[in-house]
Amino acid sequence: MPEALTGGGDTPATPGGGRPPAKAGENPGPGVPDAPPRVVAPLDSGAGTKPHPSETRALLVTALVLLAGVALGAAGFFVERGMSTWRPEVTRTASGWRVVQAHRASLGGMALGGDDLVWGCGPSIVLMDLGSGRLKLLGPGPESRTTWDPSASQRYVVWFEAAATSAGEASAWVYDSATRRRRLLATLGDVLSLPSASGSRAAWGTTTPGGGPGIVAVDIPTGEQTSVATEYGVPVIAGDLVTWPTRAGPTGMPAAWALVDLAQKRRWSMVPAATLTNARFLGYDLSGRTLVWGETDSASGRGRVVAQNVDDGVASVVAEVIDGASLSSAPSIDGDLVIWAETLATPSGSRVMGRRLGGGPAFVVHDVDGHVLSVAVDGDTVAWLARRGQTTSIETSQVPR
Amino acid sequence: MTAWTRRRTPLLGEFGMRVLFWLLVELWVLNVADLLLTRYSLSLGFATESNGVMDYFFKSGTVQAVAFKLGVVTVGTLLLWRVRRYRTALFAAVLLTGVFAAVVAYQALWVLSF
Numbered sequence: 001m002p003e004a005l006t007g008g009g010d011t012p013a014t015p016g017g018g019r020p021p022a023k024a025g026e027n028p029g030p031g032v033p034d035a036p037p038r039v040v041a042p043l044d045s046g047a048g049t050k051p052h053p054s055e056t057r058a059l060l061v062t063a064l065v066l067l068a069g070v071a072l073g074a075a076g077f078f079v080e081r082g083m084s085t086w087r088p089e090v091t092r093t094a095s096g097w098r099v100v101q102a103h104r105a106s107l108g109g110m111a112l113g114g115d116d117l118v119w120g121c122g123p124s125i126v127l128m129d130l131g132s133g134r135l136k137l138l139g140p141g142p143e144s145r146t147t148w149d150p151s152a153s154q155r156y157v158v159w160f161e162a163a164a165t166s167a168g169e170a171s172a173w174v175y176d177s178a179t180r181r182r183r184l185l186a187t188l189g190d191v192l193s194l195p196s197a198s199g200s201r202a203a204w205g206t207t208t209p210g211g212g213p214g215i216v217a218v219d220i221p222t223g224e225q226t227s228v229a230t231e232y233g234v235p236v237i238a239g240d241l242v243t244w245p246t247r248a249g250p251t252g253m254p255a256a257w258a259l260v261d262l263a264q265k266r267r268w269s270m271v272p273a274a275t276l277t278n279a280r281f282l283g284y285d286l287s288g289r290t291l292v293w294g295e296t297d298s299a300s301g302r303g304r305v306v307a308q309n310v311d312d313g314v315a316s317v318v319a320e321v322i323d324g325a326s327l328s329s330a331p332s333i334d335g336d337l338v339i340w341a342e343t344l345a346t347p348s349g350s351r352v353m354g355r356r357l358g359g360g361p362a363f364v365v366h367d368v369d370g371h372v373l374s375v376a377v378d379g380d381t382v383a384w385l386a387r388r389g390q391t392t393s394i395e396t397s398q399v400p401r
Numbered sequence: 402m403t404a405w406t407r408r409r410t411p412l413l414g415e416f417g418m419r420v421l422f423w424l425l426v427e428l429w430v431l432n433v434a435d436l437l438l439t440r441y442s443l444s445l446g447f448a449t450e451s452n453g454v455m456d457y458f459f460k461s462g463t464v465q466a467v468a469f470k471l472g473v474v475t476v477g478t479l480l481l482w483r484v485r486r487y488r489t490a491l492f493a494a495v496l497l498t499g500v501f502a503a504v505v506a507y508q509a510l511w512v513l514s515f
Contacts, residue, residue, distance in 0.1 A: 058419035062427055065495050069502025076503065077510040136515060142449050180515070182446035 086124035090133050095366070096381070096396030097133060107392040110385045112378035113152025113197070116177055119385070119394060123147050125159050127175065130381065130396065138175045138182060153197040154378075156220050160191055160204075172204070174220055186218055186225060193234040201262070203228065203237040205244075217242060217262055228260050229267070238286040240264075241310065245284065252281035253295060259310050273315035274306045283330025286310075290357065292318065292333045294340060296326060303327025305340050307357060318355050319362055329384075334377045337399065339365065341372035341384060352384050354399055366397050411488040418485050424494040425478040431501040432474040436467065438508040445515070 081087075085103040092098075097117070101107050105122030112118075117128045118138070125139040125147050140147050140161045148170075150159035155178055162170035172185040172195060189207035193215075196203050200220045208214035213232040216225050228235065233244030240263040245254030257270045275295060282294035289310050296303040303321035308314070318338050321327045324345030331340040336357040343350045350372045355362040370388030377383075383396045413421065442448035443459060450456040458466040477497075481490045 054416050055419060058416060058423055061420045062423040062498070065424060065498050066427055066502050069499035070506040072499070073503035073506030073508075074510060077507045081514075137447075180445060 084137075086121045086126055086137060087135065088121070088126075090128065090135065092133060093395065093397075095398055096383075097128070097130065097394075099128065099394040101392045106387075107385060107394055108373075109149025109194075110374055110376055110383060110394055111150055111152040111157070112376040112381060112383050112396075113157065114154040114177060114378065116152060116157065117383055117394065117396060118150045118152050118157050120147060120149050120159075125150050125157075127157060127177075139173055141173070144171075148191055149194050151195045151197040151202070152378075153199055153202075156197055156200070156202070158185065158195040158197045158202045158220070160188070160195060162191070170206075172202070172218070174202075185220065185223055188216075192232060196236045198237045199239060201237055201239075203235040203242050205233050205235060215242070215244065226262065228262070229258065233258065236284065236286045238288060241286065241289070243284075243286055243291060243310065245281075248281065251279060253279045254281065257291060257310070270308065270310060270313055272306070273308055273313065274304070274317055276300070276302060276304055279304075282327060285331060285333045287333040287335060290333060292331045292338055294327050294330045296321075301326070303342070305331045305338060307333070307338060316357070318357070319353065328372050329374050332375050332377045334379060337377055337380075339375045339377040339382050341368070341375050343371060350386070352382060352397075354382065365399060366395065368395070412486050413488050413491055417488065417491050421481070421485050421491045421494050424491070424498045425482055428494065428498045428501060429474060429478055431498065431505050432470065434505045435501060435508070436470050438505065438512060440466070441512060442508060447515070448511075 085105060087102060088107065089100045089102045090097060099107065101121070107119050107121050109120035110117070115130050117130055119126055123140050123146055124137055127136045127138050128134065138157060139159060144161035144163060146162045146164055148160040150157050155176060157175040157177070158172060160170045160172055168190055169187065170191050171187050173182060174185040175182045185202070188204070191206060192213055193205035201217055202220055203215065203217045205213060205215050208230060212230060214230050215228040215233045215235050217228050217237065218225050228242050233246065235242050235244040240261055242260045242262065244258050246258045246269070247255035249255065253275065254272060257272060258267070259270060260267045272293070276297040278297050278299055279295035280298065282296060284291060284293035290307050291310055292305060292307045294303065294305050301322065301324070303326050304317055305319040305327065307316050307318050318331070319340060321342050326343045327340060328343040328350055329341040331338050337354060338357060339352065339354045341350055341352050349370055350368040352365040352368060352372060352375055353362050354365045365382050368384065368386050370386040373385045373387055375382065375384045380399045380401060381396055382399055383394060385392065385394050439450065440463065443450060450459050455466065455470065458469045481494055484490045
């Protein structure tokens with residue numbers, strides 16, 4: 001009977017058969033291959049098989065490392081968020097929102113556009129979604145330190161940024177609320193006016209390549225620029241129409257309005273009507289073909305809001321503020337709704353007023369505890385920026401149709 | 402000599418290698434997440450790439466940036482797996498995975514809050 005091959009005739013058989021394991025460093029003997037290296041079990045989970053306990057422990061350890069990293073990142077995010085100085089206190093009110101300055105920097109440069117409320121806070125440009133109250137920091141970008149007050153249309157927010165106020169070169173940025181993206185719109189020279197946005201256009205005053213002042217209009221989607229005029233002006237745009245006051249006197253009251261229709265490439269001027277004697281100019285706004293402005297006469301204690309049609313020049317007095325009350329802000333117009341603010345004769349504060357050009361008397365939009373600095377209207381939404389002591393705040397309210 | 406080598410470069414056991422393997426898998430996945438979140442944040446126009454090398458590749462094009470970022474981390478993870486017997490590889494993987502997880506968590510929260 002042939003002897004079973006063992007490979008090592010001098011090695012005694014073990015009780016279970018086969019060879020005993022060689023000790024470390026021991027020669028297994030001639031003709032015996034080295035013991036195979038220990039093989040780590042496959043690292044796949046093995047579909048349908050239960051993972052090895054050490055596999056589960058290994059996954060647990062890696063999950064802990066992952067969790068530690070996630071906790072670190074989340075902590076960094078929330079610490080940074082808590083240290084931000086642009087975040088105000090936001091509360092919902094019965095008629096809208098109340099935004100109160102929470103740090104040293106005052107709120108300013110408020111604008112309304114579509115579902116968004118925008119303002120400046122120090123160098124920060126902040127946007128709030130009026131539906132959710134969610135805040136978004138639009139600017140400045142990492143290379144800028146200075147911003148100018150923003151302007152908003154239904155879809156776009158436009159503002160200027162620069163490395164410094166005196167840099168002599170600024171850039172215009174746009175935020176598109178439809179795509180939630182921010183991008184560079186244009187580079188400009190010196191900032192001679194704030195931007196004004198309407199629809200898909202913006203206009204502003206800046207220095208031209210030749211060094212002189214100029215007014216430009218920009219198509220926001222394409223960035224294409226059109227020279228509106230080669231003169232100094234603080235323009236406001238509404239649709240195809242751009243206007244700016246010219247030949248302002250010492251009180252700021254313009255002697256005329258310059259008007260340019262971008263679609264018809266036509267320029268004309270209009271003399272402001274229904275002006276007060278020694279009127280001090282408060283500011284102006286444009287919607288459709290109607291221009292509105294505010295003026296006060298401190299000698300007579302009167303304030304007036306005037307609306308004037310830019311085509312036929314017909315003017316109407318929207319509001320006359322008398323009896324110790326005073327007009328405290330430039331008016332704002334959207335469609336046929338004109339909004340302004342009055343400081344009351346009593347020390348109880350101010351009130352935001354409204355009137356529809358189509359007819360009907362003026363009405364109180366809201367009483368304000370403090371001094372109203374500016375107002376804005378877009379559709380049925382009214383916003384006002386007010387100061388009380390050292391604190392600034394913005395409130396919004398809905399105007400019934 | 403052997404004792405000296407072991408003190409200087411302690412070896413990993415089987416369990417350590419399993420941990421290393423899964424850490425490297427996590428690292429690779431986190432790298433892809435970092436790439437996607439960075440690309441999205443840059444496209445929004447609010448973020449800037451602070452890594453000069455990646456900034457160069459993002460400015461060169463998305464394909465170049467993807468190829469570089471995935472390539473570098475893939476090579477890195479393969480190198481770490483190649484030296485898997487050494488405990489240093491595990492330390493490096495723990496550190497890298499933790500940092501990547503922190504960066505991805507920060508970016509994800511930023512995008513969600515936006």
